[in-house]
Amino acid sequence: MASASGESVREPGARALLVASFGGPEGPQDVRPFLENVTRGRNIPPERLDAVAKHYLHFGGISPINALNRALIDAVRARLRAEGIDIPVHFGNRNWHPMIEDAVVGLAADGVESALVFATSAWGGYSGCRQYQEDVARARAAVGDRAPKLVRLRQFHDHPLFIAAFADAVREARGFLGAERPRVVFTAHSVPDSADLAAGPPADGGRLYSRQVAESARLVAQAAGIDEHDVVWQSRSGPPHIPWLGPDICDHLDDVAARGYDGVLVCPVGFVSDHLEVIWDLDTEAREHAARLGLAFGRVATPGADPRMAQMIVELIREHLDGAAPRRSGNVPQYGCTRNGAPCAVACCAASAPRPRTGG
Numbered sequence: 001m002a003s004a005s006g007e008s009v010r011e012p013g014a015r016a017l018l019v020a021s022f023g024g025p026e027g028p029q030d031v032r033p034f035l036e037n038v039t040r041g042r043n044i045p046p047e048r049l050d051a052v053a054k055h056y057l058h059f060g061g062i063s064p065i066n067a068l069n070r071a072l073i074d075a076v077r078a079r080l081r082a083e084g085i086d087i088p089v090h091f092g093n094r095n096w097h098p099m100i101e102d103a104v105v106g107l108a109a110d111g112v113e114s115a116l117v118f119a120t121s122a123w124g125g126y127s128g129c130r131q132y133q134e135d136v137a138r139a140r141a142a143v144g145d146r147a148p149k150l151v152r153l154r155q156f157h158d159h160p161l162f163i164a165a166f167a168d169a170v171r172e173a174r175g176f177l178g179a180e181r182p183r184v185v186f187t188a189h190s191v192p193d194s195a196d197l198a199a200g201p202p203a204d205g206g207r208l209y210s211r212q213v214a215e216s217a218r219l220v221a222q223a224a225g226i227d228e229h230d231v232v233w234q235s236r237s238g239p240p241h242i243p244w245l246g247p248d249i250c251d252h253l254d255d256v257a258a259r260g261y262d263g264v265l266v267c268p269v270g271f272v273s274d275h276l277e278v279i280w281d282l283d284t285e286a287r288e289h290a291a292r293l294g295l296a297f298g299r300v301a302t303p304g305a306d307p308r309m310a311q312m313i314v315e316l317i318r319e320h321l322d323g324a325a326p327r328r329s330g331n332v333p334q335y336g337c338t339r340n341g342a343p344c345a346v347a348c349c350a351a352s353a354p355r356p357r358t359g360g
């Protein structure tokens with residue numbers, strides 16, 4: 001497919017779809033074990049973990065992410081039915097139940113020999129892509145000889161339907177924002193600068209993640225008729241002496257206010273649904289910060305279970321089943337489609353990979 005690596009594959013015989021995501025706690029008792037799963041083998045300070053646990057507990061220990069993914073899966077099932085594609089949709093997460101290992105056990109028990117995997121991250125880079133490949137490989141290894149072949153659908157940062165869903169949401173949020181001179185600001189999850197530098201196949205020159213985020217922001221802004229915008233970062237978690245992508249959204253709001261804007265429209269282009277990092281880091285922290293600065297604050301809705309997301313996923317499936325041509329609206333390279341958790345290219349995202357995980 002266009003701009004994808006030589007290792008990209010097609011899987012016309014796939015018989016199921018596995019939706020793979022991050023996972024999140026579904027009650028207070030889940031919060032600590034969930035966070036331990038997320039941060040195993042990572043260099044996250046304990047103070048940060050305590051703070052993040054509080055954010056989850058503020059919402060009763062329930063992350064919205066699993067319910068949002070279930071709604072997306074329902075929309076995908078409806079769309080598959082409408083298009084006459086008869087494949088079941090399974091659900092498995094990296095960090096919380098239903099776990100991806102259990103989902104792959106389920107596929108094997110159903111006699112599925114080949115399945116496609118949709119990961120709920122649009123992006124290249126270690127956290128957004130390579131780690132999902134590792135999840136696929138780990139889940140297959142846990143199931144053993146009977147594990148089905150698993151082929152991941154490609155990255156989708158510039159898919160016209162993904163861009164259109166965000167662009168409509170920008171237009172709508174702008175209509176509600178009571179500001180005369182608002183600044184439009186796109187955000188995505190920060191990652192260590194070293195991880196961004198190592199993101200993508202080395203031959204591409206690195207920074208695949210931040211380049212894709214900037215490209216999505218540009219395409220959404222263009223489609224929404226926005227002349228000027230910024231791209232900033234949120235939710236950093238590493239120790240302070242390690243450089244992460246910046247500026248941070250709240251520091252940036254200081255700047256926006258100082259430059260004489262009277263409002264800000266924040267578009268979390270880095271996330272496909274309104275999960276905790278959106279409802280806490282933006283709707284709670286950034287909103288309060290904007291209020292202190294006297295800035296009107298509007299937050300753009302993420303696609304969630306928007307019918308266009310389901311339609312996009314079914315189009316990505318058809319690239320495999322029917323050989324449909326990939327639809328893309330940008331020029332930044334895109335990868336992610338590999339078999340059985342293979343990396344997208346030799347040494348793709350390699351230098352950023354932390355110590356391998358030992359447990360589930």
Ligand SMILES: CC1=C(CCC(=O)O)c2cc3nc(cc4[nH]c(cc5[nH]c(cc1n2)c(C)c5CCC(=O)O)c(CCC(=O)O)c4C)C(CCC(=O)O)=C3C
Nearest residue numbers: 022024038042052063065121127128189191237275276277
């Ligand atoms: C690029 C990226 C995405 C977007 C791509 C994608 O969607 O995959 C993303 C999504 C998400 N991140 C999430 C949650 C967390 N991320 C953490 C930690 C980290 N994220 C990182 C990066 C990303 N993260 C990184 C480099 C770390 C440092 C530790 C490490 O290298 O692994 C931590 C640990 C505590 C903290 O420090 O915040 C938590 C709890 C949730 C679920 C929210 C919910 O429950 O609703 C989602 C969708």
Ligand SMILES: [Fe+2]
Nearest residue numbers: 127189235277
């Ligand atoms: Fe994260």
